[in-house]
Each structure stands twice: as C-alpha cells, then as structure tokens.
Amino acid sequence: MPVFSVKRPVMRRWGWWLVLPVVVLLAAAVPANLRETPLVLQPAKLPFTPTQFYVAQVRDERPNRTAVAWLVPAPAKPGAPLPTAQPVDLQGGGLAAIQAFVRQSLPRNPALRPIQIRLRECRVQEKAAANGTVEGQISLDLAFDYQTPDRLVPLTQYRGGARYVRPAANRSPVEPALRQALANSLVYLNTWLNQAAASDVRLATAVHPTFRYVTRRTEADTVFHDPAHPLTWADFTGQPRPRGQYAASVFPGFAYQGRPRVRNGVVELDILLSIFVVRSSSWVALGQQTALNLNHEQRHFDLVRIVAERFRRKATPDSLTVEDYNSILQLQYLKSFTEMNHLQDQYDTETHGGTDLPAQERWNQRIDADLKKYGVR
Template identity: 65%
Template sequence: MPLAGFRWLRLALPLVWLLLGAMPAGAPKTLLLLPAPLGIQAATFSVVDVRDDRADRTAVAWLLPAPTRAGTPAGPPLATDLQGGAAGALRQFARQSLPRTAGQRLIIIRIKELRVQETAVSGGQAEGRVSVRLAFEWQRPDGPPLLLTEYRGGARYGRPLASPAVVEPTLRQALADALRYLNGWLTQAADHDVRLATAVQPTFRYDQRLTEPDTLFYDPARPLRWSDFTGRPRPGDYAATVFPGFAYRGQPRVVRGVVQLGLTLQVFVVRSSSWVGLGQQTPYNLNHEQRHFDIVRLVAERFRRKATADSLTVEDYNSILQLQYLKSFTEMNRLQDQYDLETRHGQDAATQDRWNRRIDAELRGYGVIQ
C-alpha cells in the first residue's frame, strides 16, 4: 500500500497560549485541537469514525514543564492528552476541518501512532518531535471495511520552556497534512484503483481465430468439416465423436471508477480428440456432430446473458463469473447427454430433425445465424 513520505517542518509561530489556561509548574493541561483550513474545495470522503489502535494510549504529548525558577533545569516530560482523547479529538478535528459538502466515501481513521515528544536543549529551550501514522479504511456499503492506504508524517519544532504555544499548531498542521494526503490519494486512485470502483460493466466478444492447429473456434460461417476430425478412430457403435467445449477469459481495467470487464468467449473443438470411423464421413453424420458444437454455442450465449452489470459486484465479480461458468458447464454436459439419448446418437432421423429445428431456432433467437 502507498505510504506518504515524511515531511519535517520547523515552525516559528507567535507565542499564543493554546493550552487550556496557562501552564503552571504542576501537571500540564489537556491540549485543545483546533480545526484547520485544509484548502480542499470538495472533499472526496467523510470521516465516520476514528479508532485508536495505539499500544500506549496514556497521552498524545509528553511535554517539558516550565521551570519553577529561572536557570533551573526542566523536570521530566509530563503526559498531556488531547481534550476528548486522541480518537475523539481527531474525529472532531476532521469533521470541523473538512468542507461541509460530504464526500461519497465514508472513511474510518485508525490511529497507529500519534505522539509529541519533547527533549530539553540548551538555553532554556525544548525541542519537540511530532510523529503521525494513520491508516484509512473505506466503510463500504456492503462488506467489511477495506484498508485503502496509510499516511506517515511528522514535524519538529523548538520553543522556550516557558511557552508551549507552538505545540498545538504543529500537531494541527501534521494532521491537516494527513487529511490533505488522503483527499489527494482518493482523487488520483478513484479512476484506476479497482478497490474504489463503483460498478462493473462487462463486454463480450467471441474468439473466431483460425490460427490454432489443434483448436477450431466456433464461427457460424465456418461449420465443421471432416478434415477437422484428426483423432484416431476408436472401435464401438459410434460413427464419429466430436470434442467441443467452451471457456472464457477476462481483462479488467478501471475507467472513471467503473470496472470495464472485457470478456472473450471461446467455443471450440479439439481436433485431435475428435474422430470419424472409416466409411462414416456422410453429410448426415457430420450434421449430427455439428449440432453438438451448436449446443455449446447456445450454452455460451446463455452464460453471456447471465453475466450482466446488475449481476456482477465490484467485490465478487470474478467469483460470480466462475460460479455461473460452472453452472453453464454442467448445463452443457446435460444437454449433450440429452441430445445423444433422444436421437440415439443420430440413428433416430425423426428426432434428429426435431433437434435440428430446435437448435436453429435458438441460434436465430440469439442472432448467431440469420
């Protein structure tokens, strides 16, 4: 997953008291996190929840207290939390800072790291380091939250021990950068990231190539020929055997938030597995085997009509297609067995004629033949 790079900032800000009251020599007050102008005209998201995943939730900031007398060393850093806690403060910060127009995607922010750590330096100064790591999840309408991306950032500042005014603005800017990053990431990813797609649009074409030496793809203008039966004849009661099947392959790409799913259907005969007995190369027998091939094309047409934009979801379109294919494959085998059983493998001419007319009618209904 993409990670935002660190951006270290050194801020020089007016000494404005942004803590709740002045900081006395005792325990520090909580920090009030103020909203920030983000410069975002239209947000791509709304924050629905903030969850604190930090191992240590004692506080957000560890700040050095002001010395009790001039020239005395500072005491150890004191825990200083955000008003309302880390999750509550960040939730309010996001809702107050983002534009009022709600974005279409509902985001859960997970706090992985949020810490301000100060150390004493010479001259009665404190040096602070802000570390931010946030994970952003999309609360999908259907299904569990989906992790989209993470942000890592931070800042550094220096301040007099007597004035903590720079702490909150530095933290505020680091969090504002995280929200701006997410908005930009969503804007760029929405058009090409399949996880953010909102719909699936399938398109179909049939493979009719004549370039495979052992595979003949179905083409209404090129029916079976006896020369396609290259397998060695087998002893038994059958005049000929054809080996048809069908498959599909897909190439998805995301265009403007929609998965354009280009599917190629392959209805084929394996030549080396198809054979004809000696003296059985008659037009009648060839028609019987052609109808086996036609039945597969009809099943492929039915499969195509089941794989619609309404039936496919962004999350599961591949598994839905695989399930429909397995059902269609079962249907193909059932129809082939029924066809051979009723025509007695082509020996019942009257029944064969009824199947011929039935198959032709369905092929015309699907627009395969005129």
C-alpha cells in the same frame, strides 16, 4: 515580536514533514496549576473541499493510548533543570478529540465515498534542549480504508509529522504543530484519492462487461465456432475408436478470458469467449462420414455455443460487483459448464447418437430456434 526562522515543508513519498518556526523569545511562564491541563485541539482550515470522499469513521489502533503528548513541564524556577516529559492528553481524550477535529475540519457529504481512518500512531514527544528550550517531535501513522457495503478495502497509508522548538515556559506552539500535522494527513488523503479515483480498481464504482468471440483459427488443432464455417470431416483428425455405439465423436468446449481496466472509475471488463472443438480429440469411424452424422456432431458444437450465450447473458453490470466480479464470473462459468455436459448427454440419449431421425429433427429445430434467439443465426 517573536524572532523566528522558517524552513519550507519537504514532501516525501510517504508523507509530509513540517518544520515549524523556532521560537527563541521566551514568553511569560504558565502558572503551575495549568501546566498539565489537556491540549485543546482546534479544527483546521483546509485548502480543499473533498470531491471524492468523506470520513465516515475514525478508529484508534494506537498501541499506547495513555496520552497523545509527552510534554516537558516548565522548570520550578528560572535556570533549574528541566523536568522529565509528562503525559498530556487531548481534551476529551485522544480519539474523541481527533474525531471532533476531522468532523469540524472536513465537510461530510454522504454522496461521496466513505473512508475510515485508522489511527495507528499520534504522538508528541518532547525532550530538553540547549539554552533552556524544549524540542518536540510529532509522529503520525494513519491508514485509510474504503468502506464498501460489504467490507473494508485498504487504500493507502500516511506517515509524517513535524518538529518544533519552544521555550520551556510556553507550550503554546504544541497544539498548532499537531493541528498542522493532522491537517497535512488529510491533504495527503485528498490528493491521493483525486489521483487514484479514475484508475484504481479498488475505487471503481461499477463493472461494465463487453464480450468478443474468437473465430479466426490460430492453432492447427483448434476450430472455433463460426456459423459461416461449420465443421467438416477434415476437422476430425483423432484416431477412430473401435466401432461401438457411436459412428463419430466431437470434443467441444468453451472458455473465457477477462481483461479488466479501470477508466473514469469504472471497471471495463473485456471478456474474450472461445467456443472450440479440439480436432485431435474428435474422430469418425471408417465409412461413417455421412451428412447425417456430420449434422449430429455439428449440433453438439452448436449446443456449446448456446450455453456460452446463456453464460454471456448472466454476466451483466447488475450481477457483477467491483469486489467480486472475478469470482462471480467463475461461479457462473462452472454452472454453465455443468449445464453444457447435461445438455450433451440429454441430446445423445434422446437422439440415440443421431440414429433416431425424428428425435434428431426435433433437436435440430430446437437448436436452430435457440441460435436464432441469441442472434447467432
């Protein structure tokens, strides 16, 4: 029976180091014609069944793909110096063997997230040690990406490996050590995904936007749209312009702020909409503080609310993707801003600044109907 000692695996932030048993009992010599045969990588029995992912692809990004292992051959005769380490690949080639290892070790469930593994390093390096033994070190560097329909999303990286000592004439400990090191990388991936799935935005599966409106006055120079509190002439604090085409001018606009958080794998997007008038940029000419003029300016404000309501209805769960919800919102906002400016110009042109009373009444009715349609009034 072999005599060995075992050290418990040590967990580091970036992976696992596995210290395998140190075999001190020499086994029978391997025949010379078999020493350089490829390593046959066996599948591993993993301690989990994935619930968050399946491996869709394994890519080889190793700088040196000559072989996976550099092993010290057995000496030509007992007591002779150990030869230099020689390249020994996995049976079928390094990439193909590791792809088969992953495929045979992990169940493949396409209903889960597809994960790509990038093989950045997988190397077994041996050197001669004391008392005719061989020391081996396994180095792994794997990157894991989420394969979305549109792009690859980098997730996490695993760096780890193992060390072992074996008799010079027996390389049988090499494959189990490599197999366990690769298995540990899959255990790490499973643990990381289980922890990150509920809260990492890169793993979110949907976007659910909700909207709130700013109505409470928090700044002296800003008035927010509130059907219960229409504009008054006191909100026009800007310096009056010389009397020209218009008796008054209002300066409305709208903006949004998005506050995302991930809960149970869904981006909950809290969008705060503000439809406002800047008081210091709004003015009324002397003697023009009439109800008709104030109504005309209020309707400018109402048009901005209507455009903001349309913007809100474009931001639906179906229209927003996890990867690009922010840029989609920005594009819709720019389109809505252009629409707002067009409507304001059309409104002033058709009503002649509010002096064409029949046209003004038609716009009053149109605006009231839209505000009612959107539930504002």
